[in-house]
Amino acid sequence: MEPRPSLVAFLQRYQDLATYQDSHINLIKWLLIPSSQDLLVYAESIESTLRAENTELAQRVHERNLDYEDATRSRRELQQRIHALETQLGTSILTNEQIKNSNSYVVVLIDGDGLIFKPELIQQGLAGGKKAAYALRSAILGQCGPHGNEIGVLAQVYLNLAGLSKAMRRDGCLENESNLKDFTLGFTQAKATFDFVDVGHGKERADNKIKEMTKWHLRNHNCKQVILGISHDAGYAPFLDELFQEDSVQHQITILEGVPGMLASERAAASKLCSYTDQVTIVVRELRAIGANILNLNSILFRSEKLVDRVSESASSESFGSPFTPVPATPVVEHNKPATPTTEMKPVVPAVPAISAVPAFPVTVPTPPVVRATAMTSNSVASIDSIGSSEPQTPSSASAASTSTPAATTYAKAIKSATPPPPPPVITLPAHTKAALQQQPSSRASHKTPNKPKPVPWNPGPRGLDPPLQVSQSALDNLKKRKDSNKLCNNHYLRGPCSKGDSCNFEHNYKPTKEELVAIAFLTRLNPCSGGQECDVDDCIYGHHCPSVINGACTHPYCKFDKEDHPPGTKIKAHHKGSHDR
DSSP states (O other): OOOOOHHHHHHHHHHEEEEEEEEEEHHHHHHHHHOOOHHHHHHHHHHHHHHHHHHHHHHHHHHHHHHHHHHHHHHHHHHHHHHEEEEEEEEHHHHHHHHHHHTTTEEEEEEESSSSSSSHHHHHTHHHHHHHHHOOOOOOHHTSSGGGOOEEEEEEEEEOOOHHHHHHHHHHSSOHHHHHHHHHHHHHHHHEEEEEEEEOSOOHHHHHHHHHHHHHHTOOOOEEEEEEOOTTTTGGGGHHHHTTTHHHHHHEEEEESSOOOHHHHHHHHHHHHHSSGGGSSSHHHHHHHHHHHHHHHTTBBOOOOOOHHHHHHHHHHHIIIIIOOOOOOOOOOOOSOOOOOOOOOOOOOOOOOOOSSSOOSOOOOOOOOOEOSSSSSSOOOEEEEEOOOOOOOOOHHHHHHTSSTTTSSOOOHHHTTTTOOOOOOOOOOOOOHHHHHHHHOOGGGGGGOOOOOOOOOOOOSSSOOOOOOOOOOOHHHHHHHGGGSSBBOOOHHHSSOOTTTTGGBBBBSSSHHHHHHHHHHHHHHHHHHHGGGOOTEEETTTTSSSSEEEEEEOTTTTTSOGGGGGGGGGSOBOOOOOOOOO
């Protein structure tokens, strides 16, 4: 057994360890803490740094608390505002819907030159216009379903009233132009929202109004449907194509059918495919291709046939297509019968087929010529002179002339009323008349020329020839002497006060004589009308054909009229087409 170490050895070892520990502590103090003063400074530095950080963190916490409280308060306020705005928005939406639906309306825009009301309505005048207005309104509301009573109907018909009147008269469906005017008044008076608008001459005037009004109504949310009476005019196709780029517009536009827009063969073929003719669309091909809604009211309101110029057709058939020419009546006079005061001569009219149509312009039927007896035997047949003879008429010839057909009678009417030629009447001249006739030179018979049918007057077009003017040469010369601003204003003296007023460059204060007014009208007619033969202005002051044609030649050195504005075969010395002077 190993002996226990002694206390002395233990103490020695303890002292060695204590010395080692002291040296270790001293080494640490020497390395880390040079001195006790440095340790205090270091501790204070650490403490101040930590205090500053603590203060900053406390400030941040305070600020975050404030931000949180503010965010909470703002969120609550925002929630309250959102709730209030949602309530207000709902009220606004409801009010807006009520406003949009409270004054809902359907507008009908009609091109009245192409979509024409039934003739039987127009013939009724004022009453017919009111019937048409009420029928149109009822038909439109009938398409609106159960809410029809809450929807208003606006209708505007744009047309050239004077032009349509003439066209309908040429078609034969209008006897009196005043009926059409009264019809428009009745249509306008029937409802406050129904109007006939006379836009005057010019194709684009009605088109432009319909296009602009269509755009305006489509921008109005109260307008539920725009019904366009334009089925006859393919010119609206590009306009509708542009509108139909918006999907919402496609359901807002409906085309109202009118006159046929397809060929007769197409309509007949389409009719075979449908059980009812009314189902066949009569809209022009370009509008049908767009795919718009179609509405047909022809059975109650509109005519489905185009207007036809039956007057021009009949005039053409009479002037150029008929082989018959009116022949002057040739009465026969004998001298061996006793005279009777009541005896009348009847013209011999050749039997020709009746022509039902009315000519475009009056064709003068030659008046039966005046009968004159020449110095021949008592049994000779009297020779015939023309209407313009200046020789005195015998009692028998005067009686014959008074019973002849008036010169203003049209050829068609004369043919209709013609009867088979009766046997020539036998008339004995009184003794004193016979003696007076026998004293006339017999040589006059050799100068007689056989009667020729009057040539058919030249018809320049639908408007016809301008009324002739008897111009005083002296008055014409006086006007031609005026130069520059001293010239008389045509519009002022022929139409009334000049619309330009003081800005006009021509004379307004001069008081012309009647002869000078005629001369002004003649000089104004040397300027072609821009509408030509299509002009429908009753008091138009410009020329509608060349007024300078004399004996088959145009005498104006600088004629402004086209070649077709002269009669066929006219010799034109110089052709220079210009514009109106003013």
